[in-house]
Amino acid sequence: MTTVDTPMAARPVINKPRRSLWWRSVGWRHIVGLIAVVYALFPLVIIVNIALSPGASLAASKSLFSSVTLGNFGRLFSDPNSHFPRWVGNTMIVGTFTAIGTVLMGAAASYAFSRFRFRGRRGTLSFLLVVQMFPQLLSFVAIFLLLTWIKPVFPGLGMDSLTALICVYLGGALGVNTFLMYGFFNTVPQSIDEAARIDGATHTQIFWTIILRLVAPILAVVALLSFISSFSEYVIAKLVLTTDRNWTLAVSLYTLVSDPKEPHWDLFAAGAIISAVPVLLLFLFLQRYIVSGLTSGAVKG
Amino acid sequence: MTESSIPSTGRKARRTPLLDAHPRSWGRGFFLKLALMAMVDALGIYGLFMAWQVRSMVIVAVLGVLLLAANAIYFSRRMVPGKYLYPGMAFLLIFQVFVMVYTASVSFTNYGQGHLVGKDAAIASILAQEQVPVEDSPAYPVTIMTRGNDLHFAIVLDGVAMAGSDAKPLSPLDGAVLAGDRVESAPGYDVLADFASMAARQKEITDLRVPLSDDPEDGTLRSTDAQSATIWIPSLDFDEISGTMTDRATGVTYRDLGKGEFAADDGTKLAVGWRTGVGFKNYLKLFTDPSISKPFAGVMLWTISFAFLSVGTTFLLGLLLALVFNNPRLRGQKIYRVLLILPYAFPGFMSALLWRAMLNTSFGVINQTILGGASVGWLENDWLARLAVIGVNLWLGYPYMFLVCTGALQSIPGDMMESARVDGASPFRQFRSITLPLLFISVAPLLISSFAFNFNNFNLIFMLTGGGPVHGSDMSKPGATDILISMVYRVAGVDTGTPDYGLATALSLLIFIVVGAIAAWSFRQTRKLEEMV
Numbered sequence: 071m072t073t074v075d076t077p078m079a080a081r082p083v084i085n086k087p088r089r090s091l092w093w094r095s096v097g098w099r100h101i102v103g104l105i106a107v108v109y110a111l112f113p114l115v116i117i118v119n120i121a122l123s124p125g126a127s128l129a130a131s132k133s134l135f136s137s138v139t140l141g142n143f144g145r146l147f148s149d150p151n152s153h154f155p156r157w158v159g160n161t162m163i164v165g166t167f168t169a170i171g172t173v174l175m176g177a178a179a180s181y182a183f184s185r186f187r188f189r190g191r192r193g194t195l196s197f198l199l200v201v202q203m204f205p206q207l208l209s210f211v212a213i214f215l216l217l218t219w220i221k222p223v224f225p226g227l228g229m230d231s232l233t234a235l236i237c238v239y240l241g242g243a244l245g246v247n248t249f250l251m252y253g254f255f256n257t258v259p260q261s262i263d264e265a266a267r268i269d270g271a272t273h274t275q276i277f278w279t280i281i282l283r284l285v286a287p288i289l290a291v292v293a294l295l296s297f298i299s300s301f302s303e304y305v306i307a308k309l310v311l312t313t314d315r316n317w318t319l320a321v322s323l324y325t326l327v328s329d330p331k332e333p334h335w336d337l338f339a340a341g342a343i344i345s346a347v348p349v350l351l352l353f354l355f356l357q358r359y360i361v362s363g364l365t366s367g368a369v370k371g
Numbered sequence: 372m373t374e375s376s377i378p379s380t381g382r383k384a385r386r387t388p389l390l391d392a393h394p395r396s397w398g399r400g401f402f403l404k405l406a407l408m409a410m411v412d413a414l415g416i417y418g419l420f421m422a423w424q425v426r427s428m429v430i431v432a433v434l435g436v437l438l439l440a441a442n443a444i445y446f447s448r449r450m451v452p453g454k455y456l457y458p459g460m461a462f463l464l465i466f467q468v469f470v471m472v473y474t475a476s477v478s479f480t481n482y483g484q485g486h487l488v489g490k491d492a493a494i495a496s497i498l499a500q501e502q503v504p505v506e507d508s509p510a511y512p513v514t515i516m517t518r519g520n521d522l523h524f525a526i527v528l529d530g531v532a533m534a535g536s537d538a539k540p541l542s543p544l545d546g547a548v549l550a551g552d553r554v555e556s557a558p559g560y561d562v563l564a565d566f567a568s569m570a571a572r573q574k575e576i577t578d579l580r581v582p583l584s585d586d587p588e589d590g591t592l593r594s595t596d597a598q599s600a601t602i603w604i605p606s607l608d609f610d611e612i613s614g615t616m617t618d619r620a621t622g623v624t625y626r627d628l629g630k631g632e633f634a635a636d637d638g639t640k641l642a643v644g645w646r647t648g649v650g651f652k653n654y655l656k657l658f659t660d661p662s663i664s665k666p667f668a669g670v671m672l673w674t675i676s677f678a679f680l681s682v683g684t685t686f687l688l689g690l691l692l693a694l695v696f697n698n699p700r701l702r703g704q705k706i707y708r709v710l711l712i713l714p715y716a717f718p719g720f721m722s723a724l725l726w727r728a729m730l731n732t733s734f735g736v737i738n739q740t741i742l743g744g745a746s747v748g749w750l751e752n753d754w755l756a757r758l759a760v761i762g763v764n765l766w767l768g769y770p771y772m773f774l775v776c777t778g779a780l781q782s783i784p785g786d787m788m789e790s791a792r793v794d795g796a797s798p799f800r801q802f803r804s805i806t807l808p809l810l811f812i813s814v815a816p817l818l819i820s821s822f823a824f825n826f827n828n829f830n831l832i833f834m835l836t837g838g839g840p841v842h843g844s845d846m847s848k849p850g851a852t853d854i855l856i857s858m859v860y861r862v863a864g865v866d867t868g869t870p871d872y873g874l875a876t877a878l879s880l881l882i883f884i885v886v887g888a889i890a891a892w893s894f895r896q897t898r899k900l901e902e903m904v
Contacts, residue, residue: 095700102695103703107710113766114713116736117725134740175459182455194456201467203890205827208859208879211482211872212473213466223421223430241466244459246820273451274400302720304830305860320720324834327724335728342721353716354709360774 121339142340152337153315153322158345160311161319164232165297168239172296173289175240176247181277183248184255185263195252202245206238207305213238214309230312238310239300247292254288255281287359294356298349319345408445412438433469437461471883474876479648481631483871484864486644493645494609497616497633498587499580500643502603505590510599512553513592515569515576516560522572524581524592524600525554532557535581541592569597607641616641653877663862663874666849671885673757674854678825681764682818688765689772690810694802697780708777715770723834726763753851756836760852763835764825771821779813780806819893826886832857847871855882 115134122138146154182188183195206213214229217238221228228234258281266276282289304320311317317325323341327333353360415438422430441461444453480486488496511526516534525534525544532547532554547557556562563569569576580591583602590604607616607625616625616633625633625641632644658664696707714722729736730749738745749759783806791801832838838853838861846867849858859882861867863875 096698099695099698099701100703102692103707106692107707109766110711110714110770113722113725113729114717116729117721120728175462178455179459182452186452188452191452198463199894200887200890201463203823203886204467204471204883205829205856205886206467206470207827207829208856208882209467209470209474210860211477211863211876211879212470215477216465216470216473219427220430222425223418223427237462238466240462241470242463244463245467248459277455298718302718302830304720304833309865323721324724327728338724338728342718342725346717346721349718350713350716353712357709357712 117339117342120335121343123336125336142336143344146337146340146344149337153317154341154344156315157317157319157322157341160232160316161301161345164236164239164307164318165300167236168243168300169293169297171236171240172243172247173293175243176251176292177282177285177289178277179244179248180251180255181281183252185260185273185276185281198244198248202242202249206242210305210309213306217310229310230316231310232316235307235310235318238306239296239303243296247296251285251288251292254285258284290356290359294352294360297352301349404445408442411441415441433465474879474883477872478653478876478880479650480646480873481644481649481652482646482873482876484869485642486631486646486873487870488645490645490647493643495587496643497607497641498605498609499582499591501606501641502580502591502593503606503620504593505602505604508602510601511592512551513594513598513600514554515563515594515597516554516557517563518560522563522575522579523560524579524594525557525560526592526600527552527554534560535592537579537581540582540584573597649873653873654881656874657877657881662845662848667858670849670853670855670858673852674826677757677760677764677852677854678822678828680761681768681825681828682822684761684765685768685772685821686776686814686818688769689774690776692769692773693776693780697777711773712770714766715768715774719767720830720834722767723763723831726759726766727835730759730763750836751840753840756840756852760832760835764828764831767831768821768825775814775817776810779810782813783809822893823886823890826854826889827856828854829856829860833860855885 119134121142122135122140124137124139124141146152183191217227217229217234220234226233227237262280262284263276266280271280301318302320303318304324307318308321311321314322314325319341323338323345326338326341327335415434418434419431419438422428422434441457444450444457511528514525516523516525518536521536521538523534523536523539524541525532525547526541527533527549528541532544532549533541534544534547534554534557535541544554544557548555563572576597577593577595580593580603581600582591583589588605588609590602592600593603594600606619608619609616614627617623618625623635623639625635625639628634629647630644630649631647633641656663657667692711696704727750730738732738732746732748732751735749737749738747747755749755787805787809788801791805796804832852832854836850836852838857839850840852841848841850847861847864847869849861853861855878859875859878862878863872864870
């Protein structure tokens with residue numbers, strides 16, 4: 071699994087008992103590991119505790135798991151002011167379509183940059199590199215104005231529409247992701263394309279049937295990263311989606327606790343747990359790809 | 372290698388019939404493309420038509436260019452790279468580049484509270500808001516009705532039943548049942564008669580202004596007691612020729628002095644103004660208004676230190692853990708790794724909110740349980756709040772660095788370490804002279820992008836501290852943990868209700884410049900550009 075031998079393990083220690091050797095080379099790592107795991111997990115334990123405690127105030131959840139109830143989860147679905155199923159649905163729609171669009175457009179652009187030599191290629195790449203440094207969030211006033219402007223022309227693309235939000239997110243599709251993907255595309259040998267072309271495949275066939283399959287790991291990473299970033303985006307979602315039924319989870323969960331007089335921490339915690347589980351699973355499932363995707367982009371193939 | 376212009380042969384058509392977008396071979400792909408383009412064109416032409424209807428010439432121009440480009444690119448046999456770049460580029464140009472340019476143009480206007488609409492709308496709004504009752508107006512017995520959720524007034528005017536709402540001027544009510552001089556009911560409307568439902572919407576009822584006609588100067592119908600309604604007319608008279616507003620009672624004249632508002636000679640202004648260009652006023656304000664220019668330097672310094680400290684602390688902890696776990700003899704590595712990256716996989720905004728609950732002074736688990744009932748104001752003291760922000764970001768960010776460092780450590784060739792060991796290098800020396808330099812080569816670009824990410828880490832600040840603690844009551848002043856991007860949000864005043872978008876966009880533009888400078892510097896440092904392109 072690893073290629074690095076630790077110096078401790080290799081040094082011959084003859085006189086020491088074996089147990090002490092194990093402690094010096096491996097055992098202490100378990101202690102560090104245990105501390106690290108506690109550090110990583112304890113806030114997550116706390117949120118489960120808040121979700122399972124009765125009563126909205128944090129005071130009720132003071133001692134861990136002293137009284138356990140599933141009432142908060144029930145209220146998420148029954149409370150007339152909570153449109154939780156819709157919020158989850160909206161978030162999934164926005165996240166999924168943003169992820170698919172980002173992957174397709176990013177992959178297509180990376181394919182063009184990696185496989186074709188055309189006029190303006192260098193310029194376009196540098197342009198992308200510069201543009202991706204500027205966060206879209208800073209333009210939120212202009213985005214708001216643009217959407218109110220578009221509304222009479224394309225009613226489905228104006229304010230308070232999930233489609234509009236997806237389009238705004240897709241505006242950032244070619245930023246960071248293209249570079250992550252571009253590096254990965256370059257690791258796929260050109261000779262594969264050449265062979266396919268000699269067999270008579272067109273550039274479209276090479277892209278859809280050969281290249282996309284070979285770069286699947288990076289596609290998974292980009293899809294996940296894009297899903298998570300649209301999942302967590304607050305400002306633009308809050309700005310675009312004006313009625314509470316259309317909110318995404320980032321907007322609705324924040325709103326649940328933003329009232330300083332009456333923060334609904336119990337509902338927040340229950341909602342957060344339900345909505346985080348799919349993301350966590352996706353993450354753990356794609357974990358291997360993420361490591362290779364992130365580092366291959368960095369090491370540059 | 373610009374074009375795959377290999378002539379299609381019979382053999383090719385037989386072997387690869389799938390997804391061939393070549394117009395010459397009429398494969399499935401070609402028809403798919405045709406269908407897609409037909410849809411795009413239909414949508415585009417519809418958009419052109421609608422934009423022409425509402426006279427949005429900018430939309431007509433942009434849409435027209437995009438549509439022409441799409442057809443040219445996809446129906447041409449050349450421009451193959453364009454076929455792959457077009458969709459992403461179209462979105463990028465509209466929703467990223469255009470809005471940046473638009474941001475710049477807004478920063479030269481007074482767009483904000485009191486200057487939200489165009490001049491015509493502002494005049495209509497002034498005439499509708501500044502009203503006085505007509506002295507000899509009869510009191511019409513009014514019936515309050517609802518249609519859907521909208522409130523309507525119904526009265527009997529010269530024997531005819533009339534009804535209207537704030538959006539719909541008074542017009543004849545068909546099929547109404549009259550009871551004396553009062554409307555009793557009307558088809559399609561629900562009469563609001565019982566006291567409880569009236570009391571519930573009391574404020575809406577007293578605020579309702581039903582225009583008598585389309586001309587705002589004719590006045591509106593208002594009711595203060597929900598029993599009778601009287602006619603109110605604008606207290607100001609708008610003269611279209613001179614473009615001035617005159618107060619009917621006092622005779623004071625308000626003029627348009629080119630600042631997007633009506634002002635009298637003594638300097639009093641009408642509350643509602645309109646959007647207009649103000650030149651560099653917003654930028655001047657950023658540098659000269661002490662309530663903004665003074666905290667600006669502090670916010671800038673904190674933003675940079677926050678980003679540096681975040682990258683530094685997460686990298687150190689991540690590297691440390693990666694070194695500890697990077698041992699082939701250590702069992703359970705996989706389990707450790709899964710558990711350790713959980714904070715990274717848990718959606719960031721939720722973690723920030725969760726930590727806000729945990730750091731709560733009176734009820735938070737940190738004070739209550741871990742510190743045994745202490746009452747440390749983690750999010751209430753300036754420096755503690757800054758410490759909390761860095762600490763929470765450490766929890767959020769170290770798993771990423773752990774993953775990255777683990778990957779980088781495993782890619783260091785084993786024989787290099789081997790030969791160093793043979794040469795008698797101490798473990799520390801091996802680490803310092805081999806591991807660390809090699810590690811830095813591969814993680815340096817990621818550290819820079821992590822810096823850029825934290826420089827603009829709006830979510831963490833907004834969700835954890837809201838930029839606070841803020842001193843004083845003016846919520847538009849930056850708080851102790853506000854970074855540049857959250858300061859823009861604060862100045863924009865979305866949450867406080869007194870927006871100043873002109874100033875906020877000016878600040879945005881300034882940040883664009885700062886970010887651009889940092890980016891240029893970092894590119895020079897890593898020579899990433901040369902390496903990539």
